[in-house]
Amino acid sequence: GAGVSQSPRYKVTKRGQDVALRCDPISGHTALYWYRQSLGQGLEFLIYFQGNSAPDKSGLPSDRFSAERTGGSVSTLTIQRTQQEDSAVYLCASSYQRGGQETQYFGPGTRLLVL
């Protein structure tokens, strides 16, 4: 079946512009995560949605970053007034729980370059 999809796959923008990154999770997955990965670095947790609960925003680096998840499905990560240090790969993942175990599947990521 279809996996997690993200769009755009690549985005080049000028400093100060706003960008919106989209994630389509696997159908039926209740949890959705956003991560950021800079070149040669590990995954940096940004935000986590679980069902109808309030999202865990503890990883968002500044108030320029926000995310929403509509109808428990598609999510959009928005970065306002982009800065060069925002350049990274933004990864989305969705997950389901079975037998007390959670299995997480990643999308291919959006590579963002801020000039």
Next chain:
Amino acid sequence: RKEVEQDPGPFNVPEGATVAFNCTYSNSASQSFFWYRQDCRKEPKLLMSVYSSGNEDGRFTAQLNRASQYISLLIRDSKLSDSATYLCVVNVGYNQGGKLIFGQGTELSVKP
């Protein structure tokens, strides 16, 4: 202290070698444990879950020591295609937010 810590490597080994990766986690309430693999410029993919009794999948063996809060991954008879970054992942459980916490990853390079 990071919630999940790994040796960053890189580990450079010849084909056929056995290599072990170690990982420690700080939250004693952690409930689920995994190893993910990430190839260069690709997204992470689940390699295997880690169970309390230890588990094996072909050349890969995962171990969990809850008392020491320690997880390991052993790769036997390493192949060139095993070259990747291996990520240790912990789930702290839904009653504490439920999100998966990733280590920084250990890079493995298998040489001919």
